[in-house]
Amino acid sequence: MGLQLTAADRAMLAGEEGEGVALAMRVLVATAEAMGAGRLLDIESAHVDGCLYHGPSGLDFARALVDGGARVRVPTTLNVSSLDLLHPELVRLDRRAADEAKALMDAYVALGCRPTWTCAPYQLPERPRLGSQIAWGESNAIVFANSVLGARTERYGDFLDICAAVTGRAPEVGLHTDEGRRASLVVRADGLTDALAANEALYPLLGHVLGRVADTRVAAITGLPPSTGEDHLKALGAAAASAGSVAMFHAVGSTPEAPTLDELADLEAVTVTAAMLEQARIELGGADGAEIDAVCVGTPHYSSRELERLRSLLDGRRCRLPLYVNTSRAALDDFGRGPELEACGVRIVTDTCTYITPILAPGTEVVMTDSAKWAYYAPANLGVRVVFGSTKDCVESAVAGEAVITW
Amino acid sequence: MVTTLVAGYGRGPVLRLDEPLSFWGGVDTATGVIVDRHHPQAGETVTAKVLVMAHSRGSSSTSSVIAEMVRAETAPAAVVLLDRDPVIVLGAVVARELYGRAMPVVVVDADRYERVAAFRFAEVLPGAVREVGHTISSEMHG
Numbered sequence: 001m002g003l004q005l006t007a008a009d010r011a012m013l014a015g016e017e018g019e020g021v022a023l024a025m026r027v028l029v030a031t032a033e034a035m036g037a038g039r040l041l042d043i044e045s046a047h048v049d050g051c052l053y054h055g056p057s058g059l060d061f062a063r064a065l066v067d068g069g070a071r072v073r074v075p076t077t078l079n080v081s082s083l084d085l086l087h088p089e090l091v092r093l094d095r096r097a098a099d100e101a102k103a104l105m106d107a108y109v110a111l112g113c114r115p116t117w118t119c120a121p122y123q124l125p126e127r128p129r130l131g132s133q134i135a136w137g138e139s140n141a142i143v144f145a146n147s148v149l150g151a152r153t154e155r156y157g158d159f160l161d162i163c164a165a166v167t168g169r170a171p172e173v174g175l176h177t178d179e180g181r182r183a184s185l186v187v188r189a190d191g192l193t194d195a196l197a198a199n200e201a202l203y204p205l206l207g208h209v210l211g212r213v214a215d216t217r218v219a220a221i222t223g224l225p226p227s228t229g230e231d232h233l234k235a236l237g238a239a240a241a242s243a244g245s246v247a248m249f250h251a252v253g254s255t256p257e258a259p260t261l262d263e264l265a266d267l268e269a270v271t272v273t274a275a276m277l278e279q280a281r282i283e284l285g286g287a288d289g290a291e292i293d294a295v296c297v298g299t300p301h302y303s304s305r306e307l308e309r310l311r312s313l314l315d316g317r318r319c320r321l322p323l324y325v326n327t328s329r330a331a332l333d334d335f336g337r338g339p340e341l342e343a344c345g346v347r348i349v350t351d352t353c354t355y356i357t358p359i360l361a362p363g364t365e366v367v368m369t370d371s372a373k374w375a376y377y378a379p380a381n382l383g384v385r386v387v388f389g390s391t392k393d394c395v396e397s398a399v400a401g402e403a404v405i406t407w
Numbered sequence: 408m409v410t411t412l413v414a415g416y417g418r419g420p421v422l423r424l425d426e427p428l429s430f431w432g433g434v435d436t437a438t439g440v441i442v443d444r445h446h447p448q449a450g451e452t453v454t455a456k457v458l459v460m461a462h463s464r465g466s467s468s469t470s471s472v473i474a475e476m477v478r479a480e481t482a483p484a485a486v487v488l489l490d491r492d493p494v495i496v497l498g499a500v501v502a503r504e505l506y507g508r509a510m511p512v513v514v515v516d517a518d519r520y521e522r523v524a525a526f527r528f529a530e531v532l533p534g535a536v537r538e539v540g541h542t543i544s545s546e547m548h549g
Contacts (some may be wrong), residue, residue: 020490027500034412034512035498049467055436055475060505137467157494159501171493215427216462216490245427245464283445377432377466380442 004039004165012167020068024163025331029170031160037171041133044353046165047075047121047145049137050158051108052356053082053101061159062107065166072112072165077121079138081105082300082357085117086329086350092358111162117351118328120234120301122149125330130256133176135164139241140234140300140373146248150232150256152176155247162254175218175248183220183250183259186269187297188214190223195274197225201390203232206272207239208280211246213270220250220264228254231306238300284375284390288405292387293364294376295319295398297352298326299371304334306391311341313395319345322361323394328352345398355381368396368403408516410491411533413499415509417485418530418539421523422433422456424448429465430472430498457529457536458483459520462490472497477510485511485531489520 013029015022023136032040050058061248082101084090093101093192107114116124121136122144128134128151136142136153137160145151156164164170175181187210190198196202210219224232233251240246297310302325310325325341326349332338338348354360355378360367367389369375375386387403396404425447428434433443440455454476463469473495476482482502486495491514499510511531515523519536523529528540 023504027497027504030413031493031497032498034500035491035493036509050471052468052471054431054468054471055478056504057474057502058471058480060478061474061501064505139465139467142467157467157497159470159474159497160493161467215464242429242465245462376445379444380432395528 003029003037005103009040009169013390018069020065020070021166023064023068024070024166027159028163028167028169032171035171035173037173039172040169041172041176042168043074043135043164043170044132045074045128045134046072046161047079047080047136047138047141048076048108048113048161048165050162051078051081051105051176051360053097053104059100059104059107062104065162066107066110070111070166073168074165075108075126076113077116077124078108078113080119080352080356081084081117082352084351087348088389090347090349090359091312092353111166113165116328116330118301118330119353120303120328123301123303123328123331132244133170135161135170137161140238142247143237143241145236146175147237147250147255148230155245181218181248181257182262183218183219184267185214185219186264187219187221188223188269188271189221192272192274193223193225196271197227199390200232201370201380202277203279204235204239205277207236208243208284208372209272209276210236210249211240211242213381214240214244214246214249218243220251220252221258222252222261224254225394226253231303234300235372242373242376281388284372285386287366290366290387292321292366292368292397292403294322294324294360295368295394296324296374297370297391297394298352299355299374302327302331304331307331307335307341309391310395311337313392314341314344314346314399317344317399321398322347323398324349324354324359368394368397409534409536410514412491412496412514413503413509413512414533415511416530416532417457417511419455419484419528421526421529422448422451422453422458423431423524424458424460427462427464428460429463429469431466431468434477436472436475436481453483454481455484457485457487457531459487459524460475462488462492463494467494469494470497470501474502476506477502477508478506478511482510487523487531487536488512488514489517490514522534
């Protein structure tokens with residue numbers, strides 16, 4: 001049984017809606033066949049990760065779609081880019097790289113995508129509802145959409161997202177189906193409930209452990225405290241999607257499709273211990289005791305709630321160290337008190353993120369962060385060492401001018 | 408079973424990855440060197456290798472990095488997977504569309520995976536992965 005296409009799919013493939021749509025359909029069909037899909041399904045929205053510049057090939061592909069007359073046919077948001085269009089002075093890309101990055105962003109806007117420039121599209125007002133079929137790129141957005149919103153997307157790579165947006169179709173496979181969304185592993189955090197309620201930094205560490213033990217499997221986490229909120233689950237999912245290939249998890253008591261404890265009785269189970277979280281902290285940090293040069297928070301992009309929390313933790317105090325916060329222009333707008341943060345010395349970064357483009361001052365060697373994802377990728381991307389800590393400790397460290405770790 | 412996900416021909420020394428890899432943030436596009444310091448094969452080069460890996464990990468930008476490596480001629484000669492990984496396939500498919508160069512991608516069952524991983528030098532072609540460069544060659548067809 002190969003891939004069955006509808007008449008409309010075949011018409012797109014044959015170029016009846018232009019060469020851009022045909023190119024998108026060829027890529028979609030090749031991917032669907034490789035995934036073993038039986039057919040394609042309609043999607044309601046897309047989130048495109050391909051707008052971050054990695055080299056000429058990304059621009060060549062986007063321009064081939066534009067030149068072929070393609071347009072997105074479902075609402076489509078855009079992920080972070082290499083530039084901060086609101087604070088251009090922050091990014092130290094050379095002129096040529098910046099021009100290419102901007103050309104890539106322009107090409108995606110020309111395809112009809114919304115210039116949202118955020119890795120947290122689930123924080124925008126119009127987000128997918130429970131059960132909707134979508135095609136999202138960006139690993140943290142994928143895991144959040146599946147797990148917390150109950151929308152359905154596979155773990156797609158760059159290019160598939162825009163091809164799905166242009167054709168309105170995606171492979172009917174994996175996490176798009178009921179079967180693909182069932183838990184096959186239990187991760188017990190029951191013994192950590194009090195600790196998680198007391199220290200939010202444990203969510204990204206738990207996510208790191210989840211990524212290591214679950215890898216590609218859908219796990220059901222038990223024992224998260226009732227205080228667990230969306231921002232906690234965001235941090236957990238982003239960490240799991242960096243350390244592993246996690247595209248969905250269930251949190252019993254928190255997420256909409258979580259199974260009952262009875263349904264989990266026969267599954268393989270892993271009990272997370274405090275020692276496992278400490279090991280995760282060592283893997284993600286490793287520069288404890290070193291003198292820190294900067295502090296980075298907001299990976300994935302801070303929500304307006306988290307910006308407000310940052311403001312409240314700073315409480316008007318001035319930072320001795322550069323404190324960068326990554327957020328979306330929408331969350332910043334919603335928060336509305338950016339100037340108060342800036343008055344404390346906070347450097348607000350939008351549209352991009354401090355670990356994917358040169359923003360930190362030359363000579364920055366050690367950075368403190370509250371993000372497991374930032375901690376995971378920054379050493380290779382930026383050549384820095386990392387101290388991992390809670391948001392509160394990150395703020396206290398920026399104010400004190402040295403690392404403050406309270407656990 | 409050897410299932411062809413992206414058809415093409417590639418040959419080279421075998422590099423087995425002991426853990427999944429995110430190409431984005433994990434491989435230097437210009438040199439093909441694995442730079443993910445968490446990865447057991449950090450420091451190895453993927454360029455022109457027959458890369459034997461279960462599946463990719465982490466960032467969805469891995470597809471972009473693979474397409475860019477094919478363009479820059481720093482890509483693996485072929486990829487042999489244990490799982491049908493759309494992220495790897497997408498990079499190869501888009502590079503083939505843009506530049507007409509095919510980096511073959513195949514998926515094999517667990518038993519063959521172990522055997523291929525033990526090859527020193529291999530070639531990948533539609534429906535088959537073969538050990539080459541030795542007097543005694545073993546052959547695997549789909």
